[in-house]
Amino acid sequence: MSENKKSFDIKKLFGNTRIIVLLVMMAFFTIMRPRFFTYGNFVNIMYAVTLIAIMICGAMFAVLLGGIDRTVSGNAALSGAIMCVLISQKFNYSNGGAIIAILIALGGGLLSGLFHGLIMSRFKIPAFLLTLSTNEVLYGIVQIITGNQLINNLNCELTNYIGSTRWLGIPVPVYVLLLCFIIGYIILNHTVYGRQIYSVGGNREASELSGIPTRRVIIIAYMMSGLMGALSGIMLSCQNQQASASQAKNYENNVLAAIVVGGVSSKGGSGTLQGAMLGALLIGVMENGLRLMGIPSIYHDLAKGIIIIFVLALDMMAIARRSGLARGIFSGRKKEKKEAVASE
């Protein structure tokens, strides 16, 4: 993995279908709306994908294990609720209290991740089913914590600073995203744990036989996911100056879509974090471009779905071509025919 990355290769870079799709899309939007290609707009796109992308930095670990973590949104709602309730009702909007509240909120995410990790490593419950139901549980807990009210957090300096300050014209949450990405990238590519996670995701039994502590690998992966989900929720509550009991609902679908568009195998064991980020960016650029062009919102979902299918189809084509399997209408049928003609 890491060796390939060291040899930077333009040909390989452009061999990545996603980058080509992204560049084509950007070129198209730039021609249609020159204002697309401005520094300010790129900052806006980054800002728009930040919450999703922070979640991806965690959910990626679960997907690499061949699992899936739908609780990222529930964790985000939980952490936002914990933070806002503590700040507004216990700490009286003080900055010191806010730091403690943020830490407790992150702890909530870690705990939720630990719980999922323990179950996933012990029992063979499909991750999809488990996290689908526990996500409901998490939202239930959030409803109890917030009493189904909006918890306003307008007066806390620290959270307002995080939510609405810009450094060098870039919002603070984007820096948090960069930090998360760097941490995730280093863990996945430059640590023993990173190699173990790809190994366990590829083949759990073989990894176990070769002495990898698979249970620990799984537990840590889900804890990462819980932590990043919680962090994303804290950013959201800082931006909104508020926690609601339905906050971040359904974000997990966008997270999973971006991961899949990013070329991460849902069976586990392959895919990169930068690929998943590219997936998020692709969706972000498309939504931004469509809005700049003034295309009515009712068409956005349609366009999003088509782009996702298109990218996946390109992917399948590339895989089929590489593996030499002749399948589908794109890859190899012509060759087959030629061969058939030749053999005649």
Added chain:
Amino acid sequence: MKKLSNILLATLMAASLVACGGAANAANDANASQQQAATTEQTTTTTEAAPAQTTSGGGIGVKTPKKDPYSDPLKIAWIPSNATEANGTAWGKGIQQELAYWPNVQFDIYDGESDADKQNTVLSDLIAQGYDGIIIQAINSAVLAPTVTEAEKAGIPVVCINLDVDVPHAGLVAMTDVEAGYAIGERIAEALNGEGNVVVITAKPGASRGERLQEGFEKSLAEHPGIKMLDAQTAEWNMEKAQVVMNDYLTQYGDEIDAVFAHNDQMAEGAGMAVQNAGKELIIWGANGETKALEYIEQGIITGTVYTNCYNQGATAARVLLMNIGSTVDTSTLTKTPVIKMPPMTVDASNVDQITADMRW
């Protein structure tokens, strides 16, 4: 008493048969024929009809109240479209506070989870469980219509809050929407002296409240040809998405934008944040009047909103429901849903202090 009501019912049935001419099969379904009869006849009023008023030719049907709403044990349910949203919670609180006075009333909340099918299932369950009255914020006016009719036929009055269904039923207690959209349009036109550009951040596509706010808003714009609507995109009722949409508006239109109209306060707040971060000042209007929006008006982040007292609205719905449970009007025979409109209050920095803490939701 029972005998009397049977006789009344029979009279009514006979009357409706006459009214409907050759509808012979109607005899199988007394309720259906009552409704048919009702549709052919005069419009109804919301006042209670005394049993003696059941004249031939249909009209409103009568019933014998099964219970006295102020002393017999009652079960009442509230089904908001989403129990976790600010107004859903506020209405629930308003209903609860009103009903808390009557110890005979049991009050339950069932979350619709933003899903019309879910609401439908809940509603069917409540009919089966024999609830005495239901208050609902119907996500989809068509999907829920048959089940509401079913409830009414089972003698369970249904009162809608804000989002109505397509069939007549016991009552609707609504915020103003077309009027509110119009009022906001007028305020923006006034502030801009009739010249300028406005962008709209819309509700989830297909939401009736969003469409009606927009209808009123566009009606006002039509009267001010100098004001141009540059764009309208959805942020799905959502604050953080509105911030993204507003950022994109600012990229695309830059200084051309003079004013923003968002279909709810959450989205107006998001737009306000985006505008503030961009170092600009624009006229930004929302609608509903939730607490944070009022504080944002005080802080100057947004310009104004149309406030409705949701506690009061919930309490009103509860009162209408209790009245209908105890009344002798058979609400399943109404031809038009009686409507109560909550008086709106257009709020900006000049009068925001009139909304005191206990009125904020």
